[in-house]
Amino acid sequence: MRDRIGRAAHDYFAGGAGAEITLRDNHAAWNRIALAPRVLRGVGERDTAVTLLGERRRHPVLVAPMAYQRHAHDEGELAMARGAAATGTPMILSSQTTTAPADVARAMGETARWMQLYVFRDRALSFEIVEAAREGGYEALVITVDFPLGGRRDREIASGFTATHPTFLNHGENLSPDVRHTRHDPDLTWDDIAVFAEASALPVVLKGILHPADAELAVQAGAAGLVVSNHGGRQLDTVVSGADALAPVIDAVDGRADVLVDGGVRRGWDVAKAIALGANGVLVGRHALWGLARGGAEGVERVLSDLVDEFDSTLALLGCRTPDELSRDHILTAPWA
Ligand SMILES: Cc1cc2nc3c(=O)[nH]c(=O)nc-3n(C[C@H](O)[C@H](O)[C@H](O)COP(=O)(O)O)c2cc1C
Numbered sequence: 001m002r003d004r005i006g007r008a009a010h011d012y013f014a015g016g017a018g019a020e021i022t023l024r025d026n027h028a029a030w031n032r033i034a035l036a037p038r039v040l041r042g043v044g045e046r047d048t049a050v051t052l053l054g055e056r057r058r059h060p061v062l063v064a065p066m067a068y069q070r071h072a073h074d075e076g077e078l079a080m081a082r083g084a085a086a087t088g089t090p091m092i093l094s095s096q097t098t099t100a101p102a103d104v105a106r107a108m109g110e111t112a113r114w115m116q117l118y119v120f121r122d123r124a125l126s127f128e129i130v131e132a133a134r135e136g137g138y139e140a141l142v143i144t145v146d147f148p149l150g151g152r153r154d155r156e157i158a159s160g161f162t163a164t165h166p167t168f169l170n171h172g173e174n175l176s177p178d179v180r181h182t183r184h185d186p187d188l189t190w191d192d193i194a195v196f197a198e199a200s201a202l203p204v205v206l207k208g209i210l211h212p213a214d215a216e217l218a219v220q221a222g223a224a225g226l227v228v229s230n231h232g233g234r235q236l237d238t239v240v241s242g243a244d245a246l247a248p249v250i251d252a253v254d255g256r257a258d259v260l261v262d263g264g265v266r267r268g269w270d271v272a273k274a275i276a277l278g279a280n281g282v283l284v285g286r287h288a289l290w291g292l293a294r295g296g297a298e299g300v301e302r303v304l305s306d307l308v309d310e311f312d313s314t315l316a317l318l319g320c321r322t323p324d325e326l327s328r329d330h331i332l333t334a335p336w337a
């Protein structure tokens, strides 16, 4: 993959904060959960559909927002959108998209798209994103709340990635790590959330919640959903994984908002574990990105359809016909953990 996309882009995509302890743990944490199947339950007829933000979706998987996708493949976000749409997978478009939101919206067709929002010091830039979300028929605004500033990413610093494909916001200038990591508004607080909710007139999802007390504040701030996430291990090293943070957040939210989770999701049984713990949906980041880098839209489609097929067969093997039938009764702390 390094040969295909270059070392700097590879290390930007693959890398995490610090010594990447959290990055490694994100996938390992799913493997610390063991599954406890039930048998003889008549699972011939199954349906992977779930309800997310009040809408019925074919399955619980979404594509996570990821910046600079043209550095992974020439067709960037367009190919990601086509691969996602082919599998009925909602895509969350990054604020740092290298393709115009309107073009991505067209490529998504009937499949849902959500827009991710970074709140910059220059609020006008953020309102441009909100406007693009409205115009492109995006169905939710995903405000990322774990980025007061960029994490210290040793691998990225060592290889010095500079984003050279223009984003729809930066109107052409190259984005060095210094610019990338200091444009965000570090003074953002809970009070600001309502402003963007109002401006967008869209349901708001807060991405980057790990603490149950913050989950409570998110509900009080009017969030329709939240994403339990450590930003793919890219912000603060040694923070808890999404898998481990999930259950306390679900208990705190107590059904008042949708709860999604991300970090290290690669297999159908990872998805099943998230749903069994009580999540409504799961975001997939790098797993989809490597599909894009390997094979464009077809690569994305393959990765996502394999993941959903594997989730479907996991349902059957756990004795469930629908995601609703998954529960904490199906999971144990792994004896090997
Ligand atoms: C290359 C890359 C770029 C990312 N860009 C963004 C972004 O623009 N906005 C955002 O909210 N999260 C961003 N993230 C975080 C992802 O949305 C997601 O939380 C994370 O990748 C999930 O972990 P996983 O890659 O292990 O699936 C990015 C992640 C990666 C790997």
Ligand SMILES: CC(C)CC(=O)C(=O)O
Pocket: 067, 096, 180, 181, 231, 234
């Ligand atoms: C441009 C960055 C802010 C995108 C991002 O969220 C990341 O690299 O993790």
